[in-house]
Amino acid sequence: MTDILDENKITNIIEVKNLTKTFGADSDPMKVEAVKGINFSVKKGEIFGFLGPNGAGKTTTLNMLSTLLFSTSGTAIINNSDIIKEPDLVRKNIGMVFQETSVDIDLTGWENMELHAIMYGLDKKTRTKRIKEMLEIVDLSDKAKTLVQNYSGGMKRRLEIARGLLHYPNCLFLDEPTIGLDPQTRRSIWDHIKKLNQEYGITIILTTHYMEEADELCDRICIIDHGEIIALDTSENLKAKLKGDTILMEFENNKDLIKFKDKIKDFPGINAIKLVMDRNGIALNPQNMPGHPPMGGGPPMPGKIPKKMMKQMQQMMMKMKDQHSTKLNITIENGGEKIPELIKIANDLEVKIKSLTIKQPSLEDVFIHYTGRSIRAEEGEGRIHLIRKIIQSRMGGGRRH
Ligand SMILES: Nc1ncnc2c1ncn2[C@@H]1O[C@H](COP(=O)(O)OP(=O)(O)OP(=O)(O)O)[C@@H](O)[C@H]1O
Ligand SMILES: [Mg+2]
Known part of the structure; x- marks a missing residue:
């Protein structure tokens, strides 16, 4: 038994325990139980997909895991740190790309990266090294000095992914990484996601509405609806x-x-x-x-x-x-x-x-x-x-x- 537990500790990078989020008080007629006590774990090195209709609770779950939102109850352990008790440690281990674009279009790609790196407290030398490295990974080195307003949708998304990787996280959360992109650009983002996972060993948790995306990328798929997990397995088994x-x-x-x-x-x-x-x-x-x-x-x-x-x-x-x-x-x-x-x-x-x-x-x-x-x-x-x-x-x- 002890062996099994130890083994789980090594292989599971994320363990979610009764995670719950309710928006609004009990007396509020508009109270929403967005996430209803979910439990699941993510293995180290896995691409784990969250699939679900609009309003299912995907973003809310990701926001709690990335410590942007407090849970109403329950918690999660990410790389041995508790999201409630040790949010700072958790943040060191994770990168986040939001559902909505959050890059500054009036800055260049490089400036966007620099701003983020400064917020993470990286010194000038480290900043320069990492920005170069990350822009290279997402094939944006030649666009570093271009204003983001002149980037395509896919380029903006790649920049956001690069930015989320600046502090070398073990885990990357991608909330709808390809939403609104044309099929060709979507495929190119998939290649980058696979590269990050296979060559750099980053565990990836993503949400998507696209079935073929989940099928193509995810080792396991979790279907969530009305704040509850209704299925979790490999695509083949499902x-x-x-x-x-x-x-x-x-x-x-x-x-x-x-x-x-x-x-x-x-x-x-x-x-x-x-x-x-x-x-x-x-x-x-x-x-x-x-x-x-x-x-x-x-x-x-x-x-x-x-x-x-x-x-x-x-x-x-x-x-x-x-x-x-x-x-x-x-x-x-x-x-x-x-x-x-x-x-x-x-x-x-x-x-x-x-x-x-x-x-x-x-x-x-x-x-x-x-x-x-x-x-x-x-x-x-x-x-x-x-x-x-x-x-x-x-x-x-x-x-x-
Ligand atoms: N800040 C908030 N205040 C009140 N209700 C919220 C808030 N954020 C989310 N909700 C509600 O929680 C539920 C889950 O929303 P969430 O954004 O997690 O869904 P989602 O699965 O990401 O949906 P989508 O596919 O549209 O992105 C929805 O009913 C939503 O209206
Ligand atoms: Mg969402």
């Missing part, structure tokens, strides 16, 4: 757990979908039937309403909705979500053989199938299985999230800690 092929069926309308879904609920070999929320359904999320703290953080939108009315609205919206969906995700054993029978059922019911696809489970199917939402809908939601952020910034809002 897919294998779905047991069966995935059939995605799109119907002419929601009525047809419900009729068909009711009919097949006892069909042999079916392991799961999920409604895939479409964008309209997701757009009606109560978290986008006035008075509720927005997903991704920040103060509530102006105006306050009484608790009772909020609850009614939530119920109404959940109902509307069910009424909107026209897509069904079915996990079924030997799916190929079952298709003719499923089509026959649809014909007998006189419901119209718009499209039908079958495939081996992908990470997206895993996501739908656990969260009941498609990542495409998430992207739609992300846009609303962005619009809210723009409104807030115009109104002078900022992040609460």
Whole structure:
């Protein structure tokens, strides 16, 4: 037993214990339980991915682990230091790249790095050496003297990664490292992340909305929703757990979908039937309403909705979500053989199938299985999230800690 514990101490660089964050007091009608007592560990040298819908609690978790935010209860040990009792020691071991760009566009790349290095108390000689070294790693040496306002989105992201590495951390937290970047730039960032991990042995914890990113980069994937961990394993194992092929069926309308879904609920070999929320359904999320703290953080939108009315609205919206969906995700054993029978059922019911696809489970199917939402809908939601952020910034809002 002692051996196992010692072994864990060496191999686990992060151990999270009952970590909880609640925004707002009990009496606050807008209280949000963003992270609900989560437990997990990250192995040394691992790339560990946090996958989850908007508002799932990813950023809140990362902010607590990087000591930017106090936990309501629970703690985490990072490289043998406690985030609550020894935040200074923790900070020495970690680097952080925020979800939102935080470089100063009026400075050059070098100046941005220098400012950060000064904040870390590095002397002039060390600063120069490390800035050169880090800019080299992210292929920005030739842009060091260029103003950041002339950088592309991908270059800004790489600069932020380089900046997060100046103090030689063992662990790097990347909150949505490739959000909003085109596929090609995204791939180049992936190469840099892999290099940092494989050549420099840095443990990486990242959050993402992109399935292919998690699949490509992460040794293990943790799916988080409503502040709780709902799945944690390698991508391969998560897919294998779905047991069966995935059939995605799109119907002419929601009525047809419900009729068909009711009919097949006892069909042999079916392991799961999920409604895939479409964008309209997701757009009606109560978290986008006035008075509720927005997903991704920040103060509530102006105006306050009484608790009772909020609850009614939530119920109404959940109902509307069910009424909107026209897509069904079915996990079924030997799916190929079952298709003719499923089509026959649809014909007998006189419901119209718009499209039908079958495939081996992908990470997206895993996501739908656990969260009941498609990542495409998430992207739609992300846009609303962005619009809210723009409104807030115009109104002078900022992040609460
Ligand atoms: N400072 C804050 N004050 C109040 N509520 C907050 C604050 N920060 C986050 N929240 C709420 O906590 C929940 C989790 O937010 P968080 O930013 O951790 O989600 P996320 O998984 O990172 O989402 P996204 O994918 O949009 O970045 C959300 O309901 C959000 O509105
Ligand atoms: Mg976030």
